[in-house]
Amino acid sequence: MKLNGAQIVCESLIREGVEVIFGYPGGVLLPFYDTLLQYPQLRHILVRHEQGAAHAADGYARATGRVGVCLATSGPGATNLVTGIANAQMDSSPVLAITGQVVRPLLGKDGFQEVDITGITLPITKHNYLIMDAGDVARTFKEAFHIATTGRMGTVLVDIPKDVFTDEAEFQYPAKVSLPGYKPVTRGHPAQIRKATELINRSLRPVIIAGRGVTLSRAFDELKELAEKAQVPVITTLLGISCFPENHVLSHGMLGMHGLAHVNMAVSHADLVIAIGMRFDDRATAMVSGFAPQASVIHIDIDPAEIGKNVRVDIPIVGDSKNVLRELCKLIEVNTHMDWLRQLDTWQHEHPSTAIRDGHDLLPQYVISTISDITDGDAVIVTGVGQHQMWSAQHYCYKKPNSLISSGGLGTMGFELPAAVGAKVGRPDEPVWCICGDGGFQMTMQELGTIAQERLAVKVVIINNGYLGMVRQWQDLFYGRRYIATPLSGPDFQKIAEAYGIRALRVTERGEVEPAVRTAMDHDGPFILEFVVEPEENVYPMVPPGASLADIIEPPVRQTLGAMPNFNL
Amino acid sequence: MTQDQHTMVALVADRPGVLNRVASLFRRRGFNIDSIAVGHTEQKGVSRMTIVVNGDEATIEQVRKQLDKVIDVIKLSDITESSIVDRELALIKVRSTPETRSEIMQIVDIFRAKIVDVAPDSVIIEVTGDTDKIDSLFNLLHNFGIKEMARSGRLAMTRGSNL
Ligand SMILES: Cc1ncc(C[n+]2csc(CCOP(=O)(O)OP(=O)(O)O)c2C)c(N)n1
Ligand SMILES: [Mg+2]
Numbered sequence: 001m002k003l004n005g006a007q008i009v010c011e012s013l014i015r016e017g018v019e020v021i022f023g024y025p026g027g028v029l030l031p032f033y034d035t036l037l038q039y040p041q042l043r044h045i046l047v048r049h050e051q052g053a054a055h056a057a058d059g060y061a062r063a064t065g066r067v068g069v070c071l072a073t074s075g076p077g078a079t080n081l082v083t084g085i086a087n088a089q090m091d092s093s094p095v096l097a098i099t100g101q102v103v104r105p106l107l108g109k110d111g112f113q114e115v116d117i118t119g120i121t122l123p124i125t126k127h128n129y130l131i132m133d134a135g136d137v138a139r140t141f142k143e144a145f146h147i148a149t150t151g152r153m154g155t156v157l158v159d160i161p162k163d164v165f166t167d168e169a170e171f172q173y174p175a176k177v178s179l180p181g182y183k184p185v186t187r188g189h190p191a192q193i194r195k196a197t198e199l200i201n202r203s204l205r206p207v208i209i210a211g212r213g214v215t216l217s218r219a220f221d222e223l224k225e226l227a228e229k230a231q232v233p234v235i236t237t238l239l240g241i242s243c244f245p246e247n248h249v250l251s252h253g254m255l256g257m258h259g260l261a262h263v264n265m266a267v268s269h270a271d272l273v274i275a276i277g278m279r280f281d282d283r284a285t286a287m288v289s290g291f292a293p294q295a296s297v298i299h300i301d302i303d304p305a306e307i308g309k310n311v312r313v314d315i316p317i318v319g320d321s322k323n324v325l326r327e328l329c330k331l332i333e334v335n336t337h338m339d340w341l342r343q344l345d346t347w348q349h350e351h352p353s354t355a356i357r358d359g360h361d362l363l364p365q366y367v368i369s370t371i372s373d374i375t376d377g378d379a380v381i382v383t384g385v386g387q388h389q390m391w392s393a394q395h396y397c398y399k400k401p402n403s404l405i406s407s408g409g410l411g412t413m414g415f416e417l418p419a420a421v422g423a424k425v426g427r428p429d430e431p432v433w434c435i436c437g438d439g440g441f442q443m444t445m446q447e448l449g450t451i452a453q454e455r456l457a458v459k460v461v462i463i464n465n466g467y468l469g470m471v472r473q474w475q476d477l478f479y480g481r482r483y484i485a486t487p488l489s490g491p492d493f494q495k496i497a498e499a500y501g502i503r504a505l506r507v508t509e510r511g512e513v514e515p516a517v518r519t520a521m522d523h524d525g526p527f528i529l530e531f532v533v534e535p536e537e538n539v540y541p542m543v544p545p546g547a548s549l550a551d552i553i554e555p556p557v558r559q560t561l562g563a564m565p566n567f568n569l
Numbered sequence: 570m571t572q573d574q575h576t577m578v579a580l581v582a583d584r585p586g587v588l589n590r591v592a593s594l595f596r597r598r599g600f601n602i603d604s605i606a607v608g609h610t611e612q613k614g615v616s617r618m619t620i621v622v623n624g625d626e627a628t629i630e631q632v633r634k635q636l637d638k639v640i641d642v643i644k645l646s647d648i649t650e651s652s653i654v655d656r657e658l659a660l661i662k663v664r665s666t667p668e669t670r671s672e673i674m675q676i677v678d679i680f681r682a683k684i685v686d687v688a689p690d691s692v693i694i695e696v697t698g699d700t701d702k703i704d705s706l707f708n709l710l711h712n713f714g715i716k717e718m719a720r721s722g723r724l725a726m727t728r729g730s731n732l
Contacts, residue, residue: 305634
């Protein structure tokens with residue numbers, strides 16, 4: 001069957017099970033869009049900025065575990081994707097970015113809207129392609145999907161010149177890929193698994209640190225079985241949150257810079273760290289030399305390059321979390337670790353990191369915990385980056401697998417709203433709450449247009465503290481409270497909502513939080529809730545930069561600051 | 570930690586941009602390349618890169634693992650510890666006068682190098698050998714005045730059975 005390049009792209013997408021494309025048109029994409037009319041089974045969602053397309057595809061991928069597809073035109077369209085691509089790749093999101101390119105004869109000639117997007121994205125993609133022949137389209141898409149979804153998942157970009165869309169070629173979708181240089185290891189080495197088993201059986205103070213890898217490999221049940229059988233407390237990284245139900249007795253929450261105090265203490269006293277699908281990011285480990293000083297480390301990861309990169313590892317196991325955990329569960333002994341678990345409870349009791357101050361102030365922590373209560377920990381939460389992100393990590397009780405979507409590795413402000421678009425498109429029947437900072441919201445709020453046009457019932461929460469709060473917090477704690485470039489005015493968010501035809505409420509007092517959240521929840525459609533919160537509230541606990549996990553600071557904090565060393569920021 | 574020199578051979582898919590991918594990786598992760606040499610192999614569609622890199626043990630391990638992750642890298646071997654033949658080619662243009670020419674020719678003979686071009690005030694010497702040999706020749710010629718030098722970077726192959 002002879003088809004043109006654009007048709008081959010569509011046929012390939014359909015064969016890979018794609019249902020949605022987040023995109024934005026332009027000159028070189030005209031033949032593609034014209035062809036898309038013939039494929040109504042491919043839903044196209046028009047975003048308001050290409051960054052939004054990449055974040056939406058990423059949000060969709062995170063929410064569903066399936067490849068999120070975004071599409072942009074050449075030149076500025078392609079460069080607008082860059083932040084979203086880097087963000088997705090850093091957090092191992094299976095995303096396919098398709099860009100249009102100038103016609104082949106103009107390549108390299110700096111023609112109108114030419115940009116070397118494969119060159120630009122080379123260090124921020126798992127792999128990328130520039131297709132120079134319509135006959136290569138099908139094979140390239142087959143490979144791109146394979147690469148995005150296997151091994152350590154990631155982002156692949158495919159750049160297609162306009163005349164490749166219009167050229168014809170024989171179409172046959174390949175049944176197999178041939179990539180001799182790409183053979184991800186998915187089964188853990190049995191000898192390593194045996195050694196790990198012995199360590200786990202012998203350990204007295206073990207902790208599990210679960211990361212995004214658990215979610216990506218859908219190892220929720222296996223993780224639970226391991227934790228329960230050996231009675232090991234489960235700690236998560238930011239992106240590990242919701243891979244283990246937080247209402248489970250063994251769940252202890254997040255570690256790291258804004259981890260819970262007792263969790264960081266547990267890691268600091270543990271004799272064994274079982275790290276699963278996490279990569280020892282510096283925000284999680286704090287100062288590496290002070291990380292888990294008494295512990296042996298078992299590191300289970302699908303990416304061999306992550307093993308030993310940041311932290312010394314005693315037993316590396318390269319493999320898919322689900323497979324490895326299944327094997328481990330068969331071998332490990334039933335255990336109780338009674339004293340250790342009791343010790344954690346005592347620490348938690350003595351250092352209640354998630355306690356919320358009484359009073360009338362509208363505290364952001366109170367907002368999040370109320371949303372948690374009212375949605376019964378059952379919503380999909382999407383966050384931006386900053387203080388509200390950390391409060392969302394600390395104060396929402398995630399009961400459902402894969403229910404937190406947040407930008408971890410890149411820490412991209414403005415991720416929240418477009419990612420929520422993708423999440424809602426991917427999981428239309430579940431409540432999606434988008435927790436935004438007033439700063440981040442203003443970076444990508446144009447996507448309200450997408451939400452309105454597609455009638456996506458996203459509940460948008462703006463934690464309005466009038467500051468780029470997280471940066472202000474560092475100025476407060478480490479730069480003598482000299483606030484510069486962090487006080488931030490905003491538009492009248494109620495009027496913004498109204499302009500988009502979206503219902504909204506502004507909340508300024510604690511007593512109004514609960515009814516407002518209920519109103520938003522019960523409304524059939526998108527809703528914007530603006531919470532005008534305590535402007536100078538800080539996120540605690542906090543491990544100052546350059547310190548180790550054991551050196552956590554808890555509020556009140558200002559008087560202890562004098563004793564701290566000069567941290568290298 | 571001690572810095573060691575490692576020789577790695579990467580068989581890579583002969584696709585546009587593959588050298589760029591490898592070079593970009595070294596730059597981004599701050600790995601130190603001493604030399605890199607690329608060329609065709611006996612297999613169609615496969616090129617061979619010989620990469621000489623310096624670093625401590627942890628860095629070298631990262632170099633290996635990160636290179637292995639590049640999808641166009643089909644096979645990567647660190648052959649530092651193997652028994653290998655390694656060669657480099659250098660072209661050296663040395664200042665020469667009628668008085669110094671015979672002395673230069675003597676040195677060239679000792680190193681089993683060749684004079685491949687003669688001009689009134691200079692000669693071009695071609696030499697093949699391992700890095701040490703080329704370095705020593707360079708040092709000896711230094712006094713005559715070196716006008717230009719081009720080195721190919723190291724090529725290497727394990728002896729006997731395949732890599
Ligand atoms: C795109 C981008 N620019 C800058 C930063 C640096 N940064 C991190 S948190 C933050 C403040 C975020 O402010 P806001 O969205 O209001 O959230 P808050 O911390 O106040 O909750 C900034 C500027 C970033 N993470 N991303
Ligand atoms: Mg703010």
